[in-house]
Amino acid sequence: MxxxxxxxxxxxxxxxxxxxxxxxxxxxxxxxxxxxxxxxxxxxxxxxxxxxxxxxxxxxxxxxxxxxxxxxxxxxxxxxxxxxxxxxxxxxxxxxxxxxxxxxxxxxxxxxxxxxxxxxxxxxxxxxxxxxxxxxxxxxxxxxxxxxxxxxxxxxxxxxxxxxxPRKQVSLMRKRLLPVLLVVAVVLSILPVRITVLAPAEVVAKDPLPVRAPYEGVVETLHVRPNQSVNAGDLLISLDGTDLQNRLQIAQQALQIANTEFRQVAQQAVFDERGKLELAIRRGMVEKSVSEVKYLQSLLARTEVRAAHSGIVVLADANSWIGRPVALGQQIMTLADPVQAELRVDLPVRDAIPLQTGSDVRFFMNISPDEPLDARLDWLAYNASESDEGQLAYSGRARFSEGETLPRIGLRGTARLYGDRAPMIYYLLRRPLAALRQWIGF
CATH class of the missing domain: 3.30.450.40 (GAF domain)
Incomplete structure (x- = not known):
């Protein structure tokens, strides 16, 4: 067993x-x-x-x-x-x-x-x-x-x-497939396709209202934050008014002195003919002091900048403005209407193609690239300027198609711009041909 x-x-x-x-x-x-x-x-x-x-x-x-x-x-x-x-x-x-x-x-x-x-x-x-x-x-x-x-x-x-x-069979298959592949390649190369280019894009406000400094001074307080909704008359910015207060006090004191001197000269002019001439001079000095006081009071009233109409605040960094000196007319922020948004496109010079007003644009947002938005090109600048990325580009604007849900102002992404149709061989070799012509100069 x-x-x-x-x-x-x-x-x-x-x-x-x-x-x-x-x-x-x-x-x-x-x-x-x-x-x-x-x-x-x-x-x-x-x-x-x-x-x-x-x-x-x-x-x-x-x-x-x-x-x-x-x-x-x-x-x-x-x-x-x-x-x-x-x-x-x-x-x-x-x-x-x-x-x-x-x-x-x-x-x-x-x-x-x-x-x-x-x-x-x-x-x-x-x-x-x-x-x-x-x-x-x-x-x-x-x-x-x-x-x-x-x-x-x-x-x-x-x-x-x-x-x-076997090698013989492989060789025979190659001989049979080669003409077919050549014909397919020729047919595909002449098929018309739309030329497209990619460009950085950002959602911006349409016709925004700039908020500028009313006079040369220092920003004391920002009462709003980026993307905050405001109504007409809401306080936006407070400028430092210490210097204006001091100048106003000095001007008011000078006005009091001028009034006192004017009254004294007016009393003397009753008995002295020469006092009548000096009375006109003292009246001019009083009027000058009154004008200066009114001017400083108007400047002091403008230390508080308020919203001209309702909208949202477009501002990069609120804290960076506190304590910063500003010049007369310098833009601090903008007010934008959230329902009036458009697409800013920066087309790099090396990728420029012929584009017409009304050309199709498709915007792929960074936060949701799987949900592109359709738009139409409004205009494209003739002259190139430096973009935010530090490269020469043609700036342009595109309006979103009707029915599209407008994205939030400030969102960035990539825009695909559609040009005219051309053979596929040109579409594939456009960039290499452009680089070759720059290299050989022909």
Whole structure:
């Protein structure tokens, strides 16, 4: 009973090893990997010392225990001669006495005493066979050669999966496909396509109202934040009025002095004819002081800048303005109507194409590039100027199509501008041709 159990265990072990070998063969990515498995992993099923995998016309491709085969080594050169003599259609145990004298003399030097030749069909349709040679000191038994015959079929199917088309067939396919591909390429090259270019774009306000400094001073407080909604009359900016307050106090004191002197001169003019002339001078000084007081009062009233109409505040950074000196008329912020938005496009000079008013524009926002918005080009500048990115570009404006949900002012993205139609070959070679003409000057 124990012998039967041992035999059953051996059979189960052999089937498991055969399954593992088949799995490795299926996962092999090339014929070279299959040859490596044949000379090394066959040892899991059949015991041997040396193994060779030989292909007709190519020689020994794999040898057990070697990663690379050195074709000019004495062992490989002798093995090539041996395999050429062992060309057979069936598994056979090698008979050394039937070999030529030069092979028999070097047998003991390169090969164990007993060897078996296993032919493997290469599945190329020309009847050629590879040869798997296994060698060891013990004689080969019939059940082992039977197992090797089954392995030869397994290796044949594995090699068939790596089969490639013969060179003649590949060459014939190329000759047939080449004219077809040329015709397809010519047809595709003359197909008319719309020329398009990409340009940086930003959603800006249409006809915004600039908020400027009313006089030369220093910003004391900003009462609003970027994108804040305001109504007409809301306080936006407070300028520092300390200097104006001091100047107003001085002017008021000067006015009081001028009034006092005017009254004194008026009393003297009743009895002195010369006082009447000085009275006119003092009246002029009073009027001058009154004008200066009124002027300073008007400036002081303008220290608080209020919104002229409702809208949203377009401002980059509120904190950067606090304490900053501003000149008369310098723009601090703008007020924009959120329902009056348009698209600003900066078309780089190197990508410029002929564009007409009303050309199609598609805007891809950075926050939602999968939901483009359609627009129409209103105008494009004739002269190039430096853009926010520091490159020369033609600035332009585009209006969003009716029915589109207007995006928030300040959002950025990429605009695709559509020009006229042209052959596809021109569309593909437009940039290379432009660079070539700049280089050769023609």
């Amino acid at each position: 124990s012998d039967d159990l041992i035999a059953l265990q051996r059979q189960v072990t052999g089937l498991s090893r055969l399954h593992q070998l088949q799995k490795k063969l299926r996962e092999a990515q090339s014929a070279a990997q299959i040859g490596f498995l044949m000379v090394n992993d066959t040892l899991q099923l059949v015991n041997y010392r040396q193994a060779l995998w030989w292909l007709p016309g190519k020689g020994v491709r794999n040898a057990s225990g070697l990663v690379d085969v050195e074709k000019n080594s004495p062992y490989i050169r002798w093995a090539n001669k041996l395999c050429a003599q062992l060309d057979t259609d069936a598994i056979q145990v090698v008979d050394k006495s039937a070999l030529p004298a030069d092979l028999r003399e070097q047998w003991d030097e390169f090969m164990p005493a007993e060897a078996v030749a296993v032919p493997v069909m290469l599945a190329k349709g020309d009847g050629k066979k590879g040869l798997l040679v296994l060698a060891r000191d013990a004689q080969w038994q019939p059940h082992e050669t039977g197992l090797l015959a089954e392995l030869a079929d397994i290796y044949r199917f594995a090699l068939r999966g790596q089969r490639r088309l």
